[in-house]
Amino acid sequence: MKILIIGGGMGGTILANNLARRLSQELRAGKARITMLSASDKHLYQPGLLYLALGRTTPDALYRDQAGLLEPGIEFHVDPVETFQLDNNKVTAKSGKSYDYDVLVIATGSRMVAEEVKGLAENAEFFYTEETALKMMRRLQEFQGGKVVITVGVPHKCPMAPLEITFMLHDYFKERGLADKVQLHYTYPINRVHSLENVAKWAGPEFGRLGITSETFFNIKEVDGAKKVLRSEEGSEVPFDLLIAIPAHRGMEVIEKNGLGQNGWIPTNKTKLNMEGRTNVFVIGDTTNIPISKAGSTAHFEAETLGENIAAMIKMGITAPVRDYDGKVFCFIEAGLDRATYAMFNYQNPPDPKAPTRAMHWFKMAYNKLYWASARGLL
Amino acid sequence: MAEKKIIDGRGSFCPGPLMELIGVLKMSQIGDELEVLSNDKGSAKDIPEWVRKVGHEFLGTREENGVWHISVKKTK
Structure with a gap:
């Protein structure tokens, strides 16, 4: 049984390691084979970019060699896929080599597309790549006061990022003694400050307490860099001195080019995680079109479910999954530079975030290190 | 040719549901009709409010067995 995993991010890595442990006997006996294809030989801990943008970590702390994260027995190739031939159970990669499979898992992730909004890429700061996070850090260091606007595109990766960067910026400027010279203004696409109602009920008053202003029903239309004005689809204008954007995202280009899903999101069964219309193709992480948070924890919990199901298929010869993905998501929420809370929810149960604590912040700091154990499938 | 999504x-x-609608509307064509299914009754209020504010056409809402069906037409 050949299992082919496309993508070496959080979802693909956790799944590969999970399967390698569950199928250790089958791998040794040559009855199963796990192959991973990735675009990079490095693994980036993406949530760490938020801290990088604020000068709280360094780039080297956010990377590991991908091969070193994988269990022995997993074949790993830096060879990004270019074409999917799903009817023939094979893919062709950049090297020209074809890889066939019995089970395919697509976990290629997502990318920000700031360039799709007029003026946004040129006039805003971002923290979704190492390069942009470092640029943002330098810009923040130079900033001495004025109106800082945090704006949010749809859909975006990491639903807590807009709130986290806002609260962390508040403390960042306070630490620098600039609290009286900086006005933080937050915009959000729907009619409250976060999509999760209970999170919005907590964050809205917190904004008020900290003097952070906000405008809701604000979807980014364009940025006028000369006038330093941000305009919304709803018809309003917001002037800024410094613009921080959580830009809209798309799935990877290879997904769109192969016609697997509009905007790079593959139609996926929300509980079975198979690609709609396919029984041996599965999708996890940001790549799905499931109406759920595009977050690392989503990929993590999906990978654990899928690992159990694929292993059961191989060990017991069954085709029906033994376990459904229940929509579980767990997100830390940094509420400043020294306190945090969290939101945990699934398809049936909304979150009920508690008041932020220092203990939860330090738990998040610890998780930033423990992530490498998580990626190895140990946590 | 308008399509119903x-x-x-x-x-x-x-x-x-509203964020999902906003995301899908962005990649839809003018004239497309979309129907949002939501088991959150707040959607029945929030979605029409946003649709009117941004200038798309709100086509109506119906509730069946605890699921709200909210229809919208992209107009710009």
Whole structure:
């Protein structure tokens, strides 16, 4: 049984390691084979970019060699896929080599597309790549006061990022003694400050307490860099001195080019995680079109479910999954530079975030290190 | 040719039915009709409010067995 995993991010890595442990006997006996294809030989801990943008970590702390994260027995190739031939159970990669499979898992992730909004890429700061996070850090260091606007595109990766960067910026400027010279203004696409109602009920008053202003029903239309004005689809204008954007995202280009899903999101069964219309193709992480948070924890919990199901298929010869993905998501929420809370929810149960604590912040700091154990499938 | 799209936002607390609609509308064509399914009754109020504010056409809402079906037409 050949299992082919496309993508070496959080979802693909956790799944590969999970399967390698569950199928250790089958791998040794040559009855199963796990192959991973990735675009990079490095693994980036993406949530760490938020801290990088604020000068709280360094780039080297956010990377590991991908091969070193994988269990022995997993074949790993830096060879990004270019074409999917799903009817023939094979893919062709950049090297020209074809890889066939019995089970395919697509976990290629997502990318920000700031360039799709007029003026946004040129006039805003971002923290979704190492390069942009470092640029943002330098810009923040130079900033001495004025109106800082945090704006949010749809859909975006990491639903807590807009709130986290806002609260962390508040403390960042306070630490620098600039609290009286900086006005933080937050915009959000729907009619409250976060999509999760209970999170919005907590964050809205917190904004008020900290003097952070906000405008809701604000979807980014364009940025006028000369006038330093941000305009919304709803018809309003917001002037800024410094613009921080959580830009809209798309799935990877290879997904769109192969016609697997509009905007790079593959139609996926929300509980079975198979690609709609396919029984041996599965999708996890940001790549799905499931109406759920595009977050690392989503990929993590999906990978654990899928690992159990694929292993059961191989060990017991069954085709029906033994376990459904229940929509579980767990997100830390940094509420400043020294306190945090969290939101945990699934398809049936909304979150009920508690008041932020220092203990939860330090738990998040610890998780930033423990992530490498998580990626190895140990946590 | 306008097409009708179904956005199944049931069980979606985050990003939620309205955010899903906003995302899908962006990649739709003018004239497309979309129907959002939501088991959150707040969607029946929030979605029409946003649709009118941004200038698309709100086509109506109906509730069946605890699921709200909210129809919208992209007009710009």
